[in-house]
Amino acid sequence: MRRVMICMLVVILCSGFRSPELNEEVTIIVEIEESVDDFVNHIQSRIPRLEVVAQYNTIFNGAAIKGTVGELEKLARLDTVVQQYPVKTYRTMINDAPSFSTDMLRQRYDLPFTGKGVKVGVIDTGIDYTHPDLAGAYRGGFDMVDFDEDPMETQGEGETMHGTHVAGVIAANGKMKGIAPEAELYAYRALGPGGVGSSVQVIAAIEEAVEDGVDVINLSLGNDVNGPDWPTSHAVNKAIELGTTVVVAAGNSGPQPWTVGSPATSTNAITVGASSMEGEVPLLTIPGERKQVPVTVLLGSLPWELNKKYPIMMAGKGLDELDHARGKIALFERGEISFTEKAIKAYQAGAAAVIIYNNEEGIFQGALEEKLPIPVASVSKEDGEWLKSEAVEAQQWVNTIHQSTDEGIALFSSRGPVTTSWEVKPDLVAPGVNIFSTVPGGYQPLQGTSMAAPHVAGVVALMLEAHPDWTPEEVKASLLSSADVMPVQKHMYDPTEQGSGLVDISESIHPELVIESGALEFGRVKDEFFRKQLPIKVKNTTNEQMEIHFERPATESGVSWRLPSTISLAPGESKEERVELQLSKAFIKDGVHQGYVKLESGGETYHLPYLYLKEDASYEKITGFELNQNPDREKSISYRFHLTEKVEKVTVDLYRAGTMLFQGQLVEIDQPEPGLVEGKITKPSFDMDGPYIAVVNVTISNEKESYTFPVHFSE
Structure with a gap:
């Protein structure tokens, strides 16, 4: 041991280490074999000039001792000392100038805009508006959890940091620069301790933000309802209808398909998946x-x-x-x-x-x-x-x-499509892996589609600074038209993984060709011979004549495409053409079929997502099941769930958790319509206090599918 320590000392000296003098006071940490209390008592009686700074007996058996070098040397002679360590100065594991993804993107695109004058509402866990990088951008907001005008992050038990991190990506302006560092931040605390909130709070926050006149709303939150017919999705659609652009995180339930949840399932929202940057x-x-x-x-x-x-x-x-x-x-x-x-x-x-x-x-x-x-x-x-x-x-x-690693789609990023509407989601992707941003008290890396969405919300702020008259529909069309599809090995990621691709900030602000119609979503194929036409609307935003050429997707058995040969557009002109898909059901495989129709103009290639599915595609028929006791005199119970398609019957059976003892059938619905299904039943006569398992049975073509959901009742 002594020989090893001498070798180490030589290395240190050669590196410029200064050896302390014998009478110089230093602090060391000693690791010991015996009881810490006995050791401390021993040195206090035998070497009283030494000061015990700290004792450790949980994760480390030892003590921190302060004294002169000469006195500390006496410790080395004690048999009970296993090892001694010099005290080091520790700092947070962040470089003096951490590598912020927002800095990297701003440098890549050399952005002339800063989001100045654009109002961005962050509906989340609140914001630490005292953070030096956010204080200048903060303009106000509301707390839907405590019902006051102080949307500060939860502190103490159940403390949160999520909303502050999201806000930094959008509009930090200090040591960190957000995507839109001069945008104005409004905070709406809809998620309380532990980052948990209800649909009621989220919807109230959306309404408050719209009434405050924000231009952009960021929603880095969601649930597991993979369908468009849910209250939060409806609220998002209404906000967009009233002129507010809404950006929503896709969710973190990937890489499985059908995992995008509400409100990211909103048709008109800009739904953002997560990509990883080079690293x-x-x-x-x-x-x-x-x-x-x-x-x-x-x-x-x-x-x-x-x-x-x-x-x-x-x-x-x-x-x-x-x-x-x-x-x-x-x-x-x-x-x-x-x-x-x-x-x-x-x-x-x-x-x-x-x-x-x-x-x-x-x-x-x-x-x-x-x-x-x-x-x-x-x-x-x-x-x-x-x-x-x-x-x-x-x-x-x-x-x-x-x-x-190269740029790619994060494994955790939720995938589409969306049941019932059969839409392509996410719409596009943005960086969401190991994203450094502001948190209360400093900076920290987080990852998730929660981090990807604010990148896009910041881009929207830049777009609205450059084009203050753009509608939410124009913003979304420009973002999707200019996104860059991402390759994986020898092919591209599917549309339900990346939508239109990775956000391209510069081209989003100054697009040359805008595909205003969005993805080609043909829906479910039920007929033996399927034929459907969809509009494709394009706009030339340049001052020059534009010729658009189409490339037919790869030939598949039973699949036939009819595409425009060429579309000629004068400067500033818009045109609408039709794209037709013909299918012979017997020749196509079960499941989701998707890809890209390529458009070429002036040497630039654009990728328009398409999707259709054969009716035998596998997805959950019931999502978002809720069963709650109502606080009314009738002692009724409310139920609510999302049904993806028309079925013959839905029943709900109740079992005791653990024993799985059958308690009875609560609900029976014949021929329910797809979408949001809700109702009220009389509370059963038996004691319902405690945990249960609700089994939701769905009958389709005389075959039954069952889904289980945990529920808890309190008397």
Whole structure:
């Protein structure tokens, strides 16, 4: 040990280290084997000139001791001292000039606009309007949680940072520069402690923002209702009808299809998915194994910057206390307790990092409710079980490597299409992975479509500064027409993954060709021989003649396209043509069919998304189920859910959670219409206090599909 320490000292001296004098006071941390209290009592009686600065007995067994170098040297002679460490100065893990995605985009596009004079409403968890980068932009707002005019982020228990992060991406103007640094920010706190709120609060916030005359609303929130007929979606559509442009995050339930939720399912909203910028992603490797496991850092966690090999230990679901976790990576299974509770248990047990693997297929993205000094990440169920087998059970240590990545679609980004309307969503994508932005007290990286949406809301502010007379429809058409489709390997991402592509700021502000009609959405194919025409409306915004040529999509069996040969447009002229799709149902496969119709003009290529689906496509028929006891004298119960299509019958059965004892049938509806289904029933006579499972049965063509939803009643 002494030989190693001498070698280290030589390296330090060669690096310019200054050795302290014997009578100079310094502070060191010592790691000890015995009881900390006994050790402290011993040195206080034997070496009284030393000062005990701090004692550690939870995550580290030792103490911080202050004294002269000569006196501290006496500690080295004590047998109970395992190791001693110099005290270092620690700073937050952010560079003096962190790399903000907004800076990178502004530099890439050399933007002449700043969003000056444009009002942007942020409907979220509130805003820390005292943050030095946001104070100058903040103009006011309202709190729908506490019903006052102070939309500050939740502080203390259940504290939040989400809205402040979103606001920074839009309009920070200080150390960080947002996309539109001179825009005016209005905050509407619709989500309270823990970032949770109701449809009532969100709708009230939308109404308040419209009444305040904001030009743009950002909604980085949503639910799992994959259908357009939901109150929040209707509220968004009404706001747009009244002249407010609304930008909505698509959701973080990808990469599965049919996962975009309300209000991102709104037909007229600008729905934004998340892309990743060029950078690095952490991967876990095991010596001798070719597999590499990508880790997704949870929102609110430190970056995954482990720089050496670590052993992994199984921690189950976190219900039991952790033993022998010091210096290891704790591998948890998702479920039973929150991500934060798992992480705190691991941290208190001395773990170096936490990995939580999914309890169902695919990946997931979570968030921490508290800040911890160790990284916390998620992996898929498959990868978690592989780590359990090949690392834990095989007693292998894992290493972290970092792989360079190109721009792409984030795995967590929710995918379309939308049931009932069969529309392409998201509309476009923007950066949403590891986005540095403002948070109360500083800056922090977060990721999600919540971070992608404000990039686009900021772009909309720039567009409205340049074109104050543009309507929400014109803003959306310009954004989608100018977006750049993103390739993946040898093909492009599908429209239900990226919509029209990655936002292009410069071309959004000054488009040459605007496709005003939007995506070609042909809907469901039910007839044996399907034929449908859709309008395609284009506008030349330049001062020169424009010729538009169409490229037919790749030939498929049973599919025939009729496209305009050429469209000639004079300067400033708009024209409408028809696109026809003919299908022979017997020759096309089940499911969603999608791609792009290419338009070429003046050497530029434009990609217009199209989508149709055969009626046997697989998606959930029931989403957003709610069952609530009403506070009325009749003691009634309200139900509400979204039905994706016309069915023969819907029934709702109630079972006791745990025992699954059948309690009775609550609802039976014959021939319900698709869309929002709601009603009221008389409360059953039995005691309903406690947790239940509602089983919603759907009968289609004499076949039954069942969906389960947890519910809880309080007497």
